[in-house]
Amino acid sequence: MKDITLKEIAIKLGISITTVSKALKNYPDVSEKTKNAVLEMAKSLHFTPNSFAVNLRTRESKTIGLIIPEVVHHFFSNVIKGIIAEAEKSGYLVIILQSSESKELEIKQVDLLMNKRVDGILLSLSNESNDDDHLKEIIRRDVPFVMFDKISKLINCSKVIINDQKAAFNATEHLIGKGCKRIAHIRGPVNPQNAIDRFLGYKKALEKHNILFDKSLVYTCKGSEFEEGYDFAKQIITEHNDIDGIFCVTDIVAIGAINYLNEINISIPKQIKVIGFSNWFMGQVITPKLSTIDQPGYDMGVESFNLLLEEMNCRRETKPFTPRTIELPTKIIERESTL
């Protein structure tokens, strides 16, 4: 099956390639008659422009790249979905790469995408990354670039985030409001800003309510997994028998903790209240149902793409573009685990 080209249509119709091209792109300076003839012929031959040639000419591919720490992940897969859906609306396709929380991979993938000459890059940082050179290189090469959720504050690009500190503050304060006085925090890994901010929010809420911050009540995850929640809950119980609340960096960790507490028949929320973060679907389904912070993944995807689109449009028209940061609202979801 040979591909149809402008040339073939031109030959069949006995006109020039130029005219065919113009007719197909609805240029005003083509007679109705020839335009119709071309359109008809193109249709009957199932002509579609060779996108490789179009890319070369127009210097854009209507394709963007997305680098994400983990594909199998409730929050991130919602972001992906939002990005893909929104991109499709304006005719953009999305290439997805997974950094698996590895800086080394992330660096390679950024390079790969730039060499592919995608029109823009969307990225959420791996746990190992900060304001590293590969990100600066994106800026230097002037490739439209938006970071979301796990960002680096020091990179000068558009960003879509939530206020992790405030949300964590609210979560902790919610626990306090329900009467908790000794609150443990199972926090995320040391490096990502995300985890730091949530920890800070926790600390601030304690301070505001004159609860002494006790750093032995803070447990640090390596990867924020179910098992870590389970194991840390066990550790918390053995090390501190006076705990009455746990704020977990993410729902899956909270569910791990709940699983352990259920196992040893500690009653939630009566003896210990638990709150998570992210609003994973699963939280509604376990016993007791998990209170959490709703983090709008899909919307974050949508906003991220739109910000990128804006920048790509400016680039095309060689207009200046000033990076912006969008902060999306979160809200507390109160369920049984903190009643």
Added chain:
Amino acid sequence: MKDITLKEIAIKLGISITTVSKALKNYPDVSEKTKNAVLEMAKSLHFTPNSFAVNLRTRESKTIGLIIPEVVHHFFSNVIKGIIAEAEKSGYLVIILQSSESKELEIKQVDLLMNKRVDGILLSLSNESNDDDHLKEIIRRDVPFVMFDKISKLINCSKVIINDQKAAFNATEHLIGKGCKRIAHIRGPVNPQNAIDRFLGYKKALEKHNILFDKSLVYTCKGSEFEEGYDFAKQIITEHNDIDGIFCVTDIVAIGAINYLNEINISIPKQIKVIGFSNWFMGQVITPKLSTIDQPGYDMGVESFNLLLEEMNCRRETKPFTPRTIELPTKIIERESTL
């Protein structure tokens, strides 16, 4: 930042573009000296070949398309992960599109990908699709094509599947082995082959064990959602008070059912045993832990890509390629819900 081209290197070095090109591609007929000079210059200028131009010349883009019914989905996101990871190994990038179980969208997306001239297409059918024209068109246009999981038996392409019928048979037989005599089946939507095969497996297991098939015990989901599991469980309980086992088309449906049964204090597995399908992570975490069929999503992604790769390689070398079907093994995961 203007892009570096072969031409610029050539001018800077006072040699021809051809020589530069050859040097970079390690042609044997370039002197060591010029080769080194070129390599060095290319490096210092951060030259990377313009992929648009390369695509146009070589007629391939090292990019494949993936159409998937739903991105936010335990099983499918594992497949995606497998595909991306495997593709990256051979330098392929993956464009992901979501059909949202809509045939109309799927048709558009297939068209989109072909017009983009991706090197190959990976697809899992939407619930509305069968052996439709858009799939035949892929074959007709001779685009390398692999279907996985939700396939159409009538399309002549490579496939990666599990034996749904056998797996469902095993699940049902497992229930029977545990003493169940009245087994309901919450099945998937009417159209997809998947759901049909699982239903058939259920039926065959009953037959083999001389249990009368009662079609009033079969409940049909529209979308295989949590709520459907919940609602059908309620319906089952009111319509048939003698049920002692439920085989659900997928874990999320099973978890919906379990949630209802827990609510009305029907004891699982004592009064009713429940088994799901897919081995979603969540099944390990609820009470009681869910028995299920393990469906290897990641591997399915890996195998699918490799099959596609084979076909793409044959295409490039204009060798013939005969479609193959790979059937991946499944296994029963026995947990508390069928003890």
Added chain:
DNA sequence: TTGTAGGCGTTATCAG
């Protein structure tokens, strides 16, 4: 060993 020339398929400019 190096370079010339033509082409991949489109689009843009400019002259007729």
Added chain:
DNA sequence: CTGATAACGCCTACAA
């Protein structure tokens, strides 16, 4: 209104 011509950046016979 139409068409010739020249790019876009790279690759590859074929000449020199």
